[in-house]
Every structure is written in C-alpha cells, then in structure tokens.
Amino acid sequence: NAGVMQNPRHLVRRRGQEARLRCSPMKGHSHVYWYRQLPEEGLKFMVYLQKENIIDESGMPKERFSAEFPKEGPSILRIQQVVRGDSAAYFCASSPKGGGGGAWNTEAFFGQGTRLTVV
Amino acid sequence: GNSVTQMEGPVTLSEEAFLTINCTYTATGYPSLFWYVQYPGEGLQLLLKATKADDKGSNKGFEATYRKETTSFHLEKGSVQVSDSAVYFCALRDTGGSYIPTFGRGTSLIVHP
Numbered sequence: 001n002a003g004v005m006q007n008p009r010h011l012v013r014r015r016g017q018e019a020r021l022r023c024s025p026m027k028g029h030s031h032v033y034w035y036r037q038l039p040e041e042g043l044k045f046m047v048y049l050q051k052e053n054i055i056d057e058s059g060m061p062k063e064r065f066s067a068e069f070p071k072e073g074p075s076i077l078r079i080q081q082v083v084r085g086d087s088a089a090y091f092c093a094s095s096p097k098g099g100g101g102g103a104w105n106t107e108a109f110f111g112q113g114t115r116l117t118v119v
Numbered sequence: 120g121n122s123v124t125q126m127e128g129p130v131t132l133s134e135e136a137f138l139t140i141n142c143t144y145t146a147t148g149y150p151s152l153f154w155y156v157q158y159p160g161e162g163l164q165l166l167l168k169a170t171k172a173d174d175k176g177s178n179k180g181f182e183a184t185y186r187k188e189t190t191s192f193h194l195e196k197g198s199v200q201v202s203d204s205a206v207y208f209c210a211l212r213d214t215g216g217s218y219i220p221t222f223g224r225g226t227s228l229i230v231h232p
Contacts, residue, residue: 042224
C-alpha cells in the first residue's frame, strides 16, 4: 500500500510564475489536508478537502492560493504569481475519515513534502 | 479553538541522557493526542498516540501519557541515541469541529555522541 505521494519533491520558480503542487493520498483515503512549514514556525494548516469539495480553507491566504481535489486524480495546491515569501515546504496529509466519521482517533499520514524555492 | 503548545528547542542532549519534551493542549471536545517525528528532509511520521485520558502511547522507547487534568501529553525517553535527532511535533484531533489535525510548532532534538 503506497503512502502519500507528493510531487515534485523540489520546485524552483521565478517570482511571478505559477507553482503547482500535487498530492496523491493513500489508497482508500478521501480526506486531504495541506500544511505549510516555514523555518522556526512549525506546521500551519492551510486547507482541508474531500473529493470535489473544499471543507475548510481558513488557513489559505485570500489571494493567489487555491486548492482542489477532483473526482479523479491528485489534489492540487496552486500558487499563482509566486513571491519570495512563498518559499517553504508544503506538506500534504491524508486520512481515511473526516468530520462526523470518527476521525478523531485516527492519525493523518504525511507525504514527504514539496520544497518550493522562489528566486 | 484548538491549540498545541510545545517547549521551544533546540533540546541538546548527550547520548543515553533522559529526554522530556513538554506538550500542553487546548481543545473544545475530547481530543486524541499524537506525537510525530520529522527527520531532515522528510515528512512527518507518527511516533505514538493516545485516544483517551490516562492512556499511554509508546513506540521505539518513547512514551507519552494523556493527562486530562493537566491537559498535557509530554514525550519521554529514558536513553536517547544519536539517531533520535529530529524534530518532534505534538498534535491533536478533536471530537468537535472538522477534525483537522492541529500541530504544535515542533521541538528540535539534537543528540551528541
């Protein structure tokens, strides 16, 4: 059973370009969470998605950032017109259960992250 | 809302020393508590968990006990190794709300030979 797969592992973009980060959850998992990790700041929640639905995007910046989890294919975190401050490690986690499904006692499984560098 | 507070690092120890990393939490419901470990350049891996008060999670010599009265879940290990050097994250998932995993800021552990 493959784990959570993220790609690319490393991504370099020039200021103003778009960054697309992909996450394939573990088999059988339909709940995906995106986090951003900055040095000395720990993990910051960004967005929670189920298939074809955004459940909670309270941690997403209002502009330039968007996320989707289509019926088929991986979840995508898109950052438009990147700036140097977007440089960070972005992690995806998946879970078999979510709100209302008894998720509270199950762990989330993490991918190895995408390290975005904006030059 | 929910939150997790961890002691600041880095924690620097000699090999075979005793380790404690403090973690306290705030939750609106009845959370499950987790410790994750992150090695350099890698993602987070679950180290141990506890799902109710007084439960003890353990793995690879690490232990943590769910203390509801003090809202704490401190991580301990009796004798650390150089290979334990990593960043450790305390986390919770609550029974209320959207069950989004909430993490502390992480504590870096450095173990010297």
